[in-house]
Amino acid sequence: MPCSSSHRLFARSCLILLAACLIGSPLRSSQAKTVHMIETGSTLLYPLFNLWVPVYTASHTNVRITTEATGSGTGIAQAAARLVQLGASDAYLSPALTHLHPGLLNIPLAISSQMVNYNLPGLNDRPLRLSGPVLAGIYTGRIRYWDAPAIRALNPGVPLPHHLILPIHRSDGSGDTFIFTQYLSFSAPSWMRTTAYGTTVSWPPVRNGMGATGNPGMVQALDTNPYAIAYIGVSYRSAILKDHLGQALLENRAGHFVSLTAAHVMAAVRARVNATPPNQAISLVYAPGAESYPIINYEYVVVEKHQPNPSLALSVRQFLDWAISAQGGNAPSFLNRVGFVPLPPRAIRQSEKQISEIR
């Protein structure tokens, strides 16, 4: 009967499949040493991880790393929930989070910085001087026009237009908002009292002000809106240059107006690195020193120090040790492409010590 023959065929193919599985399983168990890590979080660190991972996994064939750009808050939350091994964050862990998750480490991987950009037709080639208190005035709506006395006083001789300022802020949660509002908080006490800092803050309602999503959204909003001002991560500098937008000189703690260069960023790092505590939760914003650029930060990876098994812990340690070493992930060939600056030796030693706690 055709029916029974088809049954027999089915049974036979099942047997073959079963055999294939049995034969195949030793093969698979030899591959079981492959360690799979997931990275998620900061969209600012995401391009760097994407440069790192192919190079690292090419020389470490037993490691697979998946990268995801979700946002710093998600990175911290998923690392705390142990859904991912590597949570990327622009902000260090808050004391309350550390209290809640005592096993979480925040380990600096590199140093990032931030630009303050503007779109002033005819003046974009001329770096305007801006200070924290003036920016705080703009973002609270107290300083409304480009030719306001406070801005004119910082920029004598510049033909500033009598035009409403359009302050743009990030509407999604963002490490850029975190360090920008820290700059305002540390330099303008009134801002600290009313708004303070965070990855998202309750922005004072400014008529004309607007929110944009992500750094690309900030660049786009700035480009399409003359007389706007925005804070944008250094990785987007090429986009700013391409669109011929202005970049401000920012006043540092010593009262000097400095441009965003690697030398000025390094000066700020040197001024703050000795103050960094062993858990490395520190803000680098508004560092002392005549040459220091005021808005810089550590880019962190958030890791649970108790990993589920030793082989995973070893892989995480090896990858992070490679990422912070000057011959590995902190090499200029990686960092220059995203505008980051390498960790100084003391920070590397501190990071190494924290990495060694992952078990």
Place this chain on the structure above:
Amino acid sequence: MWFRRLLSAFALLVPLVLVLIAIFLISYAWPAIRFNRLDFLLHDTWNIGNQYANPIVRRGATIMPGASFGIFFLVAGTLGSALIGLLIAFPLGLGAALFLSEAVPRRLGHLVSFFVELLAAIPSVVFGLWGIVFLVPLLSHHVYPILAETLSFLPFFRRPTGSGYGLLTSGLILSLMIVPFIAATLRDALASQSHAMREAGISLGATRFEVATRILLPGQKAALAGATMLAFGRALGETMAVLMVSGNALNYLPQNIYSPISTMAAFIVAQLDSALADPTGMAVRSLAEIAVLLLLISLLINGLARFMIGTLKEHTL
């Protein structure tokens, strides 16, 4: 017998999912509902608090200092943009439906209505991108200044015209997204009416326009009302496109029709990442409370649509 049981199980599965989602959302948002009380709906004070301070206890809940969750501005932005979308889409959809069913030859009508329905198939992120790259600069540089000039006698249309991201832009994008709902539903309803009605009208000396507006349309009140409500529901829940062109205002009400706004759905997406870092969890639970509210409004609108279709049908039959 088993076949019938299987089918009923499948049929029950869908409403069960809805009930489970509602139960999950409400129970997850419950601490926030208790903490926020009615302030949630009445104030414009969304602030997840100082994340780097120590948590405090207020009204029996652990929160970060300064935390406060009031979303009146989101309710206003959501209803405002959806209403503007509807105001623009309704005449457009009505006109398109009349045109397609009455004014053009049947074959051409089919072809054109196919394209109208294709409009509904465009992913909303595409609308958003087109809005950012094309519509926002066009509106802010060319259209809104003229609009503000010519309509300056209306208080809500006066300057400043802002950046192009805002209430009217969101409404315009939404109207494009919901036009096909109204047009397609109404066209099908009109096309399904018997030819005898049309012929009777024309034999009495009515023009085609009069036949369409006096004879055919009144019979389709139910379809029109239902399609409109469903389109409104769709506009209320739209997330991505609005997120991209609304200007994402925080804690303030629109000053005029060009002002930046934010909507409930877009706000959940924009704020989730920050909220996740809140160690007390109250920020995420408050976002869930917004989701509960959105769910309730959507159910209400859909229920109302059904009710209207039901009662209007009884009237016309």
